[in-house]
Amino acid sequence: MAATYDGAIQELIDAFAQLPGIGPKGAQRIAFYILGADRRSAQDLADAIVAAKEKVRFCEICGNVCETSPCPICQDPRRDRSIICVVEEPKDVMSIERTGEYRGLYHVLGGAIDPMSNVGPGDLRIPELLKRLGTDQVKEVMLALDPNIEGEATTTYLGRLLGPLDLRVTRLASGLPVGSDLEYADEITLGRAISGRRDL
Amino acid sequence: MAATYDGAIQELIDAFAQLPGIGPKGAQRIAFYILGADRRSAQDLADAIVAAKEKVRFCEICGNVCETSPCPICQDPRRDRSIICVVEEPKDVMSIERTGEYRGLYHVLGGAIDPMSNVGPGDLRIPELLKRLGTDQVKEVMLALDPNIEGEATTTYLGRLLGPLDLRVTRLASGLPVGSDLEYADEITLGRAISGRRDL
CATH class of the missing domain: 1.10.8.420 (RecR Domain 1)
Incomplete structure (x- = not known):
């Protein structure tokens, strides 16, 4: 046997x-x-x-997973419609919602630019993002991609694409994780924490 | 939200x-x-x-999981019917089968004696084991319980229970895992390896 x-x-x-x-x-x-x-x-x-x-389907506006399209966030009249947070995946929406710090809308790209896996800008929901930015309502785009090579490449690409538009384009701060030890921080993270230092 | x-x-x-x-x-x-x-x-x-x-059901003879009862191992005429290996769970049968070292039959107890979880001898398939030992065929019972507190307690219990019977009762050897480092062995394992040393 x-x-x-x-x-x-x-x-x-x-x-x-x-x-x-x-x-x-x-x-x-x-x-x-x-x-x-x-x-x-x-x-x-x-x-x-x-x-x-x-x-489960994908929201026709933001691309998040939902049972109704548009999704509850896109439909919610209490959300701030002047800011759109751009993320890679639906699960990133939930991570940001959990912080309780953000009350704007979202846009899920469905991934990040990754030449090694043959994912280019054409494979992401970038045209849908540009279409949403065509309205007067949106004043800021907050890029919240993963802090890795693919996320950085996508942030750079979107930064250049959105730069000419009459919008504020921001990205999440890099630095030391809260509760961590300076001694154990890697050089790149510590370097980012120094270059991004703030006045007290 | x-x-x-x-x-x-x-x-x-x-x-x-x-x-x-x-x-x-x-x-x-x-x-x-x-x-x-x-x-x-x-x-x-x-x-x-x-x-x-x-x-999936449980084999009426050995208690292993199977689609047919008796299970393929209990039905296999090529298995050695003079030895029964006693294990805690069905997955342990598979672990022993993978070694290719054992050609006898099995008996699955369905757990081990664990007073902390209110599992006593009466909750295990021990009467079924004794019934199987009533035939002349069985010459040896090999106890292959987990080498932890519950497994040791069950081994001790079964050793006393089966001791008076006209049978060879054996247990798996304890000692150093193959491929491991003597330096990193814990004291109990190393102690077992010494007390169980064999002549070359």
Whole structure:
């Protein structure tokens, strides 16, 4: 007998092992957890997968995931319509919402410029962003891309593209993470913290 | 707006966050992976969960998970029926099968004695084990429980229970893991390796 499980168990393990962040051991652990759980909760998990796939769509305005288009943020009359925060992915919207510091609108690009993966500006929702900027309402675009190579390239590209427009274009501050130790900061982060120093 | 996603997305994240080894960030990452994947593979994952739950049962003889009872190992005429390996969980059967060193039968206890979690000998498949030992065929019981407190307690308990029977009762060797460094071995493991030393 080969060292694999009977059909349905192995198929379940294989299905979980394909998900991001789950290795073969983790997939096995999850599969046995499901086999040990009651039938109802296993069915709930299966239903949640199918329901999310069926119900979820992308907002026609900002590109965020939602069940109604336009999404609740784009529809909310209390949001500040003069500022648009540009992010890479829908999950970045949630990260910024959690801070409670931002009350404007969003624009999800759907990624960042990454020549190694053949993602160019044409693959991102940049025309949709320019169309939104055509109205008088928007006074500021806040670029909130990931602080890595792809995010920096996209920030630079958008900075040049939006520069000629009559808008304030800003980006998130780089510097030391709150609660961290100066001693353990890498040189680039510490350099950014110095060049971006502020008056007390 | 609260910092949660629209209904179906949040339900999917919550469903995954309940699985072992998956935290809130990991659950979010998996949920967005599924939303980005094609509908077919999301449906396959949902189907695998339901199918495994429906098809999988426990072998009436050894307690291993299987689609047919008795399981393929218990039914296999080439297995050595004179030795039974006692393990805690079905996944332990697979770990021992992968070594290719064992050709006997198994008995899955369904856990280990753990007073902290209110698991006593009565909660394990020990009566089923004793019933199997009633036949003349079985000459040896090999205890292969986890080398932790619960596994040791169960090994001790079973050792006393099976001692009076006309059987060889063995346990897995403790010692240094192959490929490891003597310098980094903990004192208990190194102590076991010394007390269990063998002649060359």
